[in-house]
Amino acid sequence: MLWPLLLSALYSPKSLAEQRDEYIIFGVHSKTPPLEWRNNGVDQGFHLELMRRIGQLTNKQIVVRRKTFQQLLTDVHDDTSPIDVIAVVSPVTIDRKLSQSDPIYATYAKAYTLQGKAFIHGWHDLAGKKVAIKKEAFVDVYITGQTQEFERVDVDLYETGFQRLIAGEVDVVIAENFVARRLLPHYPSIRSSSDPLIYGAFNFVSNLKNAQLMGKINDALRQLKLSGEYDRLINKWFGTGREKVDLSNTQQKMFWLAIIVSIISAIGMLFTGFVSLSLKKRTRALNLELAQRKRAEHQISNLSKQFQSVLDGIPHGVTLLNRECERLWSNDNNNELLTSSEFLFLNGGSFTLSNSLTQVLDSQNSLIADMIYRAQFWQLQIHFIGDDQAVILLEEATEQHNLRQANDEASRLASLGELSAGIAHEINNPTGIIIHSIAFFNDALKDLQLAANSYQKQNPFWLVAGLEPQHALVELNQSSITIEEGANRISRIVNDLKRYALPNISNEHQPIDLNDIVSVSLRLTANQTKIFKVNIQLSEPSPVILGDAQQLHQVMINLIQNACHACNPTAADDETRNIISIETGICDDKVFIIVSDTGSGMDSATLQRITEPFFTTRRSCGGSGLGLSVCSRIIKEHQAEMQFSSRLDHGTSIKIVFSSAPVFPTSQPLEQYL
Structure with missing residues (x-):
């Protein structure tokens, strides 16, 4: 093949490189009819004739080199190989790394079995079978790197695969259509047993070093297609429907x-x-x-x-069954649940596919039921569609179930809020009596002081509750003060709780004191924060913004509770840990609140999802995953921004920045809130 080229180089003034540039070395697989064959010693075939016509358009001579398919594949990957171009089939879904021409001719591969074997509906029907695959062919390229449920048997030629199929060494041969069509007349016991499994296209392929040459080949190929000459070659070699015409x-x-x-x-x-x-x-x-x-x-x-x-792309399971529970069609999504013993009705009843299918077919009424599989929730629908057939739809409903539970939980919390408001009202009455009565006790103690002094002079050994009269009066006075402070504190907490439980009946924001929001929230969470060290740094004068006090109370309470959860109460003796800090201030004409802790902190993955509904790291402790999601919504309604920063084992800081400028400062002292 190359000897004329080499001999001409010896007797020509042109260099070998210049002469080499005048030729295209075309590698041909000698056993690939009907695309190439040799008739009476003459190379013929669709690819050969097409390549020669491309050579004429590119002013290059075509030199044919015949090798085995494996040798051609090795040469085309070798930068030093003299082979410039070969013709191969590539799966339409996979691009080869080499330079490729425009598609030349479409083809496909399908399964072939012995006569009498069952029809193969798809790749899943190959599970457990011995399947012959031609090595390095486009079928091999397609399945490489994919999970294979069948036993692969490599062969050098499709014909070898057919021979091993007849010998019983393999169960199925997956072969390219053109070659199989040529071989079938010689193997009458073999038949086509599937629809196309892989679609492919013939391309001219070359090494990446020949990218410029491939560009010229593509230009010539497009010119042949536009002129109609390409269609003439197609009709000449394939239009008769036979594999070869003399x-x-x-x-x-x-x-x-x-x-x-x-x-x-x-x-x-x-x-x-x-x-x-x-x-x-x-x-x-x-x-x-x-x-x-x-x-x-x-x-x-x-x-x-x-x-x-469309059906394959549906994320829900769709299956068509007959009365015998034979699967007529399916998109193979979650169908294994239908036969699992762990797939139960929501009330715990067992599910049997055959019984439910028979019930629907007999009554011709649809069955719609909520199901549970391990920790997941599903909705099962079985619909009668005629001809003693039914379609089964299987959709995961875990998120909808969680939403229903969250709605129920929100309803319970709303009821609890109303109940808390009523209880707060009832507590206010005895608290008022205590405050009123203790005032009387304080005045009475002042008057009893003189009487006690006089009586002690008459009876020097007189004791009050086992104490000396003066000491007892001091203790009574101190206890009276303590009771009054406690009652006032109860009254403030009850009032705060009533204000927090009031419904939000207006969307119009009012001027609110930001320090007051912090103080009220701390009082409502005092029982949780009492075991931690709480640092409070409130701006003076106090910032005032337009907002909804009830909603901001909810935000601050949630942030303080989260800080308490992040801290470890067992390490209360460690002064560097379990510190909760709250700060208010104004910076660049913007009001801010910072809530930080020195607790466990969060990694970056958790930090990105903390405002997602139902996302929580405390599911086992009763967390619903709604707290920060609601807080985020409230902050957005106030045209503010929540900024998060956190590191594992270094704590978390949440900064709320209100975009609007403060309304006006107040000068009330902090003591009125504490």
Whole structure:
């Protein structure tokens, strides 16, 4: 093949590189009919003729090198190989790393089995079977790197695979259509047993170093397609539907047949003319009908593929069954649940597919039920569709179930809020009595002081509750003060609770004292923060913003509770840990609140999701995952921003920045809030 090129280089003034540039070395697989073959020692074939025509358009001569398929693949990956171009099939879903031309001709691969074997509906039907795969072919490229449930048997040729199939060494051969069509007449016991499994396209392929050459080949290939010459070659080599046509013999036969027809036509010209006219009309009608059928088939095929793609893309399980529970079609999403013993009705009842299917088919009424599988919730629907068949729809409903639970929890919390408001009102009455009575006790103690002094002079050994009268009066006075302070504190907490439980009946924001929001929230959470060290740094004068005090109370209470949860009460003796800090202030005409702690902190993955509804790291401790989500919504309604910073084992800081400027400062002292 290359000897004429080398010999011409010895006797030509041109260099070997210059002469090499005038040729395209085309590697041909010697056992790939009907695309290439040798007839009477002459190389023929669709790819050869197409490549030679491309050579004419690119002013290059085509030199054919015949090798095995594996040798060609090795050469095309070798930068030093003399092979420039080969023709291979590539799966339509996978790009080869080498330089490729535009698609030349479409093909596909399907499964072939012995006569009498079951039809193969898809890859799942190959599970557990021995499947012959031609090594390095486009089927091999397609399945490489994918999970294979069948036992793969490598063969060098598809014909070898057919021979091993007859010998019983394999169960299935996955072969490319053109080659299999040539082989089937020689192996009558083998038949096509599936629809196309892989679609591929013939391409010219070359090493990346020949990218410029591939560009010229593509330009020539497009020119042939635009001129219609490409379609002529397609019709010549594939249009007859046979794998090979001997053009010379066919032309001779047609020539003699034409002479005979001409003689017969001369004898019966009128009759032949009438028949010819009828045949032309009939041919035009048949061609028109054939074209219409092809268009209809093409549209139906496209529609079928689109419909299949839509069904396969549905995230929910869709399965079509008959009365015998035979699966007629499925998109294979979560169908294993239907036969699992852990797939139960929501009330705990066991589910049996055959019983439920028979119930729907007999009654022709749909069955819709909520199911549970381990920790997941599902909705099962079985619908009668006629012909003793039913469709099963399986949709995961875990999120909807959680939403229902959250709604129920919110309703319970709302009821608890109303109940708390009523309890607060009831507590206020005895608290008022205590405050009123203790004032009387304080005044009485002042008057009793003189009487006690006089009586002690008369009875020096007189004791009050086991104490000396003066000491007892001091203790009574101190206890009275303590009771009064406690009652006032109860009154403040109850009032704060009542204000927090009031419904938000207006969307209009009012001026509110930010320090007051912090103070009220601390009083409501005093029972939780009492075991921690709380540092409070409130801006003076206190910032005032437009907002809803009830909603901001809810935000601050939630942030303080989260800080308490992050701290470890068992490490209360460690002065560097378990510190909760709250700060208010104004910076750059913007009001802010900072709540920080020195607790466990969060990693970056948790930090990105903390405002998502139902996301919580305290699920086992009763956390619902709604706290920060609600806080985020309230802060956005106040046109503010929550800024989070956290590190594992270093604590968390949450800063709320109100975008609007403060309304006006107040000068009330902090003591009125504490």
